[in-house]
Amino acid sequence: MDPHLLRTYVTVARLASFSEAARELGYTQSAVSQHIAALEQDLGATLLTRRPVAPTAAGERLLDHAGPLLLRLDAARADVVRMAAAPAHGLSLAAAPTALTARAVAALPAAGVTLRVLPREEIPAAVATGTADLGLVDGLAAPSDPLRLPDVAPLTTHGAGEEPVRVLLPTGHPLARRPGLRLGDLADARWLDAPDAGLPLAHLRAANGGHGFRPALRYEGTDVRTLTTLAAAGHGLALLPESAATAVPGATAVPLTHPRVVHRMELVYVGSLAGAAATLARALGARG
Amino acid sequence: MDPHLLRTYVTVARLASFSEAARELGYTQSAVSQHIAALEQDLGATLLTRRPVAPTAAGERLLDHAGPLLLRLDAARADVVRMAAAPAHGLSLAAAPTALTARAVAALPAAGVTLRVLPREEIPAAVATGTADLGLVDGLAAPSDPLRLPDVAPLTTHGAGEEPVRVLLPTGHPLARRPGLRLGDLADARWLDAPDAGLPLAHLRAANGGHGFRPALRYEGTDVRTLTTLAAAGHGLALLPESAATAVPGATAVPLTHPRVVHRMELVYVGSLAGAAATLARALGARG
DNA sequence: ACACTCGATAAGCACTCCTGATGAGACGAT
DNA sequence: ATCGTCTCATCAGGAGTGCTTATCGAGTGT
Numbered sequence: 204m205d206p207h208l209l210r211t212y213v214t215v216a217r218l219a220s221f222s223e224a225a226r227e228l229g230y231t232q233s234a235v236s237q238h239i240a241a242l243e244q245d246l247g248a249t250l251l252t253r254r255p256v257a258p259t260a261a262g263e264r265l266l267d268h269a270g271p272l273l274l275r276l277d278a279a280r281a282d283v284v285r286m287a288a289a290p291a292h293g294l295s296l297a298a299a300p301t302a303l304t305a306r307a308v309a310a311l312p313a314a315g316v317t318l319r320v321l322p323r324e325e326i327p328a329a330v331a332t333g334t335a336d337l338g339l340v341d342g343l344a345a346p347s348d349p350l351r352l353p354d355v356a357p358l359t360t361h362g363a364g365e366e367p368v369r370v371l372l373p374t375g376h377p378l379a380r381r382p383g384l385r386l387g388d389l390a391d392a393r394w395l396d397a398p399d400a401g402l403p404l405a406h407l408r409a410a411n412g413g414h415g416f417r418p419a420l421r422y423e424g425t426d427v428r429t430l431t432t433l434a435a436a437g438h439g440l441a442l443l444p445e446s447a448a449t450a451v452p453g454a455t456a457v458p459l460t461h462p463r464v465v466h467r468m469e470l471v472y473v474g475s476l477a478g479a480a481a482t483l484a485r486a487l488g489a490r491g
Numbered sequence: 492m493d494p495h496l497l498r499t500y501v502t503v504a505r506l507a508s509f510s511e512a513a514r515e516l517g518y519t520q521s522a523v524s525q526h527i528a529a530l531e532q533d534l535g536a537t538l539l540t541r542r543p544v545a546p547t548a549a550g551e552r553l554l555d556h557a558g559p560l561l562l563r564l565d566a567a568r569a570d571v572v573r574m575a576a577a578p579a580h581g582l583s584l585a586a587a588p589t590a591l592t593a594r595a596v597a598a599l600p601a602a603g604v605t606l607r608v609l610p611r612e613e614i615p616a617a618v619a620t621g622t623a624d625l626g627l628v629d630g631l632a633a634p635s636d637p638l639r640l641p642d643v644a645p646l647t648t649h650g651a652g653e654e655p656v657r658v659l660l661p662t663g664h665p666l667a668r669r670p671g672l673r674l675g676d677l678a679d680a681r682w683l684d685a686p687d688a689g690l691p692l693a694h695l696r697a698a699n700g701g702h703g704f705r706p707a708l709r710y711e712g713t714d715v716r717t718l719t720t721l722a723a724a725g726h727g728l729a730l731l732p733e734s735a736a737t738a739v740p741g742a743t744a745v746p747l748t749h750p751r752v753v754h755r756m757e758l759v760y761v762g763s764l765a766g767a768a769a770t771l772a773r774a775l776g777a778r779g
Numbered sequence: 780a781c782a783c784t785c786g787a788t789a790a791g792c793a794c795t796c797c798t799g800a801t802g803a804g805a806c807g808a809t
Numbered sequence: 810a811t812c813g814t815c816t817c818a819t820c821a822g823g824a825g826t827g828c829t830t831a832t833c834g835a836g837t838g839t
Contacts, residue, residue, distance in 0.1 A: 204494065204568055221817060234797055236818060241796095246568065248575035253817060254805065261574040264762065267645045268567035275563065279556035280492055280534065286549040287536035345633040347698075354642055357555045410635075474552070509786060522828060524786060529827095541786060542836070 204245065206276055211238040212250065212262075213269045219256045271355065278331035278356035282473055285333055294479045297335035299323040299342075300425045301401040302468050304446045306364075307339065310486035315479070320425045322399040324353060330471050331356035336480050338471035339487065341401060341444070343368060343464045350469050358471050363487050365465040369448040369456035371434040371441040376455070383460035386442075390415030395439035397422040400430050402441055492533065494564055499526040500538065500550075501557045507544045559643065566619035566644035570761055573621055582767045585623035587611040587630075588713045589689040590756050592734045594652075595627065598774035603767070608713045610687040612641060618759050619644035624768050626759035627775070629689060629732070631656060631752045638757050646759050651775050653753040657736040657744035659722040659729040664743070671748035674730075678703025683727035685710040688718050690729055 215224040215235060225235040243250050250262035258266055295317040298307070303320070311318070321329060323340055330338040342350045349360065370384050378384060390411055396404040396418035408416040419439035422430060427447050434441040435454035444466035448456035476484050503512040503523060513523040531538050538550035546554055583605040586595070591608065599606070609617060611628055618626040630638045637648065658672050666672060678699055684692040684706030696704040707727035710718060715735050722729040723742035732754035736744035764772050 204564055206492065206494070222815085231798055232817075233799075233819085237796080240818085246571045246575070248571055250571075256817090261571050264574060265567060265571045268563065268570060271642075271645075272560075272563050272567060275556065275560050276492055279553060279560060282556060283534045283536055283538075283549050283553045286552060287534070345636060348633065348636075351639065354559075357559075510784085519829060520786070521788085521830080524788085525827075528787085544786090 204242075206273065208238045208242045208245075209265075209269050210273060211235055212242055213266060213273070215239060215251065215256065216258050216262065216266055221256065271353075274328055274332075274355050278328070281331065281333035282356065285473075293317055294337070294483065295319065295335045296337045296339060296483070297321050297326050297329045298339035299326060299401050300399075300427050301444055301447050301466070302339045302341035303427075304366075304444070304468075306446075307468070307487055310483065312479070312483065312486075316483070322425065323401055323403075327352050327358060327471055328355050330473060331358060336472065337476075337483060339363070339468060340471055341466060341468045343406075343442075344467045346463060346465050348467075350467055352469075352471070356473065358473055359475070361470040361484065363468040363470045363484075365467045367445045368459045368464055368466050369443060369445050370459055371431060371443050371448045371451060371454050371456050373435055373437045374453055374455045376437075379455040379457065381457055383458045385461040386459060387411070387461070389440060393417070393419035393439045395420055395422060395430060395433055395441045397424070397430055397441075399423055399425050400427060402430065402443070407442070492530075494561065496526050496530045496533075497553075497557050498561060499523055500530055501554060501561070503527060503539065503544065504546050504550065504554055509544065559641075562616055562620075562643050566616070569619065569621040570644065573761075581605055582625070582771065583607065583623045584625045584627060584771070585609050585614050585617045586627035587614060587689050588687075588715050589732055589735050589754070590627045590629035591715075592654075592732070592756075594734075595756070595775055598771065600767070600771065600774075604771070610713065611689055611691075615640050615646055615759055616643050618761060619646060624760065625764075625771060627651070627756060628759055629754060629756045631694075631730075632755045634751060634753050636755075638755055640757075640759070644761065646761055647763070649758040649772065651756040651758045651772075653755045655733045656747045656752055656754050657731060657733050658747055659719060659731050659736045659739060659742050659744050661723055661725045662741055662743045664725075667743040667745065669745055671746045673749040674747060675699070675749070677728060681705070681707035681727045683708055683710060683718060683721055683729045685712075685718055685729075687711055687713050688715060690718065690731070695730070 211224060211228055211230070214227055215221055218224050218227065221235045221239070222232045225232040228235070239251060248261040249259055250265060251258055293315055297319045299322070300320055319335060323342065326338040326340045329335045340350060340352060344350055346365065352360070370389065372379050386407070394404055394416050395402060400422060404416050404418055408414070420433060422433060430441055431447065431451040431454060433439065435451055442459070445456070470484055470487060472480065499512060499516055499518070502515055503509055506512050506515065509523045509527070510520045513520040516523070527539060536549040537547055538553060539546055581603055585607045587610070588608055607623060611630065614626040614628045617623045628638060628640060632638055634653065640648070658677065660667050674695070682692055682704055683690060688710060692704050692706055696702070708721060710721060718729055719735070719739040719742060721727065723739055730747070733744070758772055758775060760768065
């Protein structure tokens with residue numbers, strides 16, 4: 204199972220074409236054909252149907268594995284290379300959209316920081332592969348419980364604060380006057396689905412036994428303001444940290460009383476912090 | 492970063508010898524030397540000091556990555572191969588020690604099952620690499636929260652029941668008469684440390700901010716009866732699921748009132764269940 | 780001082796892996 | 810139906826890789 208072969212396999216599967224994959228990878232079509240044949244012989248299973256080119260059942264399983272595998276490989280290489288390379292001069296921070304509270308932004312130094320906003324799931328990968336020196340992820344969790352992060356590499360995490368969670372709804376909404384809301388009562392409401400902006404509706408549905416939490420409008424992007432505007436306009440409910448949900452024109456943020464979850468922020472990095480990264484981490488309120 | 496090179500690297504690091512590693516891998520010493528040289532050139536960093544052979548800082552990082560990486564690789568291969576191979580006749584179940592409640596054991600069919608008890612952390616790997624068809628893991632979690640499992644491969648998990656947690660102490664112990672105990676009050680007590688038998692003291696310490704929960708006696712093994720006997724003899728406290736902690740001669744099991752955690756069991760498998768495995772899963776009480 | 784162990788290096792050779800050319804189906808247009 | 814075209818499989822050849830054997834140089838213990 205040469206990573207090379209794996210890489211050509213995933214591109215062939217993605218492009219659904221041997222010749223296209225060959226062009227993209229800089230090989231000849233012949234080489235790609237031989238790669239796939241070698242993989243199939245090695246594993247003792249046909250991975251792709253030809254004409255049309257599509258993964259078989261076994262091929263689908265391999266695809267599930269291949270992504271994380273190649274990612275980990277990149278992460279390992281980046282990690283080791285980083286130790287040998289000269290320390291970077293700038294400092295780059297990858298943050299989830301809703302993790303960028305005013306407090307976090309205020310903690311950034313005046314100059315020399317590159318800030319990149321990414322979907323939450325991609326942040327550990329970005330940190331592991333060296334795209335960012337420091338990651339700031341967030342998510343819902345039971346109070347003082349650590350977040351569940353995809354483990355692409357051995358990463359270190361530090362808690363960096365928690366805050367209450369609120370349900371954002373249009374001011375005219377019948378539930379907007381309530382002092383608090385229970386999530387279970389909102390399963391049948393219309394929700395915003397914004398996986399990249401930190402509103403993982405699928406998680407809520409899963410926590411509710413797979414029922415309810417049907418998406419009304421799906422937003423693909425990482426802008427929280429857009430999200431709050433959509434919620435205010437009645438396109439669906441949004442579950443947001445207090446700091447992101449307050450002071451939204453035309454919307455009311457009602458505290459969530461049950462289940463007892465908080466919006467938690469965590470700092471992610473590889474190895475140990477040094478220099479500017481350590482300073483920033485302290486400023487962001489990282490606690491052991 | 493050929494997995495081959497990675498594999499020889501980890502064995503060299505483990506054996507702290509090029510020649511020994513060559514013998515174990517069936518290569519010549521020369522080949523091993525060239526492998527390491529190739530890796531070092533590829534990554535642009537020296538990974539090992541020679542004489543004595545020991546990993547450098549960069550090498551240590553690579554070692555951290557290599558284990559999970561090679562494991563995932565094995566898991567991927569096993570998963571794909573399994574799809575092509577004939578379905579196994581027997582059914583093998585890997586279970587964590589404290590996950591084997593009387594209810595679980597009663598659910599096993601009369602014949603045709605291979606049962607293997609493993610430390611909790613190894614079960615996902617065993618299932619992923621095909622060593623077991625079905626895994627039964629357990630652990631402490633907030634009520635209805637899923638467990639945190641090392642993700643070696645894309646695995647499916649199903650909740651399979653929760654039960655209260657109890658602190659097991661000798662009947663004569665001053666705290667044994669209490670109706671309930673708070674974990675925070677027990678940080679300074681003497682605890683049993685049994686990582687393989689499902690008593691991860693390190694987790695308790697981590698949850699407590701790294702303080703307290705000092706190990707009194709460390710037990711390396713997977714036998715729960717031994718553990719309860721040790722607790723009854725006063726060698727240290729043990730945190731166990733209700734079903735494992737009750738009816739222990741000489742010991743009293745006091746409910747844990749805070750934090751609100753439960754002992755949760757989950758079924759782990761790869762892909763979807765079929766045949767005997769599905770029947771067993773239903774019997775074990777798996778819920779969607 | 781000596782033999783011995785261990786890792787690095789050099790040379791040789793088999794084998795791998797790529798390219799370029801050709802073959803074999805499938806599909807659409809005429 | 811026939812042709813042209815597109816796509817993947819196969820074949821043959823050559824550059825390069827990766828292994829082995831052989832030898833060296835540097836520590837190490839006797």
